[in-house]
Amino acid sequence: MPRVQPEDFRLVKLQELRRLGVDPYGGRFPNTQPIGEILLAFEPESPKRVRAAGRITNLRAMGKASFLDIKDRSGSVQAFFQHKRLGQEKFRIHDQLEPGDLVGVDGELTKTRTGEITIFVDDFTVLAKALLSPPEKWHGLRDPDMRYRRRSVDLFTNEEVAECFLKRSRIVDGIREFLRQRGFIEVETPMMQPLPGGAAARPFITHHNALDIDLYLRVAPELYLKRLLVGGMERVFEINRNFRNEGIDRQHNPEFTTVELYQAYGDYSDMMELAECLVRSLALQIDPGGKLPFGEMEINYAAPFKRLDYFNAFQEANGFPADDVGRVREKARRLGVEEARLGDELVLDRVFEATVEDHIVQPTFVVDYPAALSPLTKPKPDDPRVAQRWDLFIGGMEMGTAYSELNDPQLQEKKFLQQLEGEDEEQETLRTVDDDFLRALAYGMPPAGGMGLGIDRLVMLMTNNPAIREVILFPLLRPRKEG
């Protein structure tokens, strides 16, 4: 038994092609024009010869003639195959074509009697015989699970899916362009790290045989990018994957892409300006009015984004101050948070999430977080309990975070050690002290602003897809035997 069972009726056609002396898996087919361009260049009064290649998406056979719809990445065109025009031998080969096959065609571009722009084919090449049928033409491939598992089919069948990933590519291009113009250079730092740092999340663990050491897939690139600041790379960014061994839902995939950047001699207010400008410019590229739908919501990307002071917002939403530990815990219990085994600062964060963050729809910077939640962040000069940090929320999602980066090596060490002391509700969440990073800091890191933005979520907003799996080409799925 082959691993993938071809459909019998397609094997028959495959054999017939070979019997006719045709290689069903063609070869180079040069000098084609994108179908979209062919259609744009059409002039009714002066028919031209054209050459196109693509997938047969539909086929209407009528005895001695048939119409095939041929689709490439740029568009779709009708091709007319006629016995009279092709001759007995070629028409016989044409009879073996089916929806899903890839063909190259040569012919004259004119209109049919009904006015459809059509390639009147006088020669063609079989480029690939499909041994599995494409999805049914009315409803197509709709089941989300099947769409993710067979993303190839999803992409060539569902126009809007292909479009979404085209947009994603353009968004990433846009981010790179934006940052280059501001003097940032792109770098790549380790995805496999001896110590997972930069965020508190459960890491994936792997093993390197030659060195016989465990390595962690990174949960964040932060500590490496900061080493580059020490090294004198004053404006750096990295667009790459992070890996977190956590749950999967509409906003979370175990591997996800972020852009993380550092700007020497700046701080979190520079990052705020940068983030606002970047996100706004991406939105404006899609809608000149800067208003985009997201599910039931309409998001207005007009500047300036709203600013919300963490402690003021907390007081306003809850009617008591964030440092009233007793009332914070009481509120947490009422919200159904199991607060007993959590530290004060984590309980506060839960209550803040439930009462403030979850209700944010329009682009909003939540500014000045409790320092206890932000160990890599420079505290405010006038109040060490407050960190120079903001989180950006849009459409109910956390889009990113930024700090004035902590560059005091001794304070950093102290904060690392405090993290170790805090009772750890997640046994698997590693909290370690990265001595090598501390050593780098000790050589002197310039004060800097740093920021991370979730690119998948950004794409969700820009393409109006409320599920992260719609914007990741191959989201993680449970493997399935029968396929």
Added chain:
RNA sequence: GCCCCCUUAGCUCAGUCGGCAGAGCAACGGAUUCUUAAUCCGUGGGUCCAGGGUUCGAGUCCCUGAGGGGGUACCA
């Protein structure tokens, strides 16, 4: 992790009160030289997710499990 829903032909789906397993598309045979989801005539196609139970009889009711979807929880 917990709650709710879904799983029937290659695909998209219907299936009433527990009583012979259904449609469209796709496939196969035929007709058709300007069609547009082509049309017309004909044919074949099922481990009803898996296992167990109730019943004279289960796609349908009950239990267990698997996979998926949605929600919720977790994710400095």
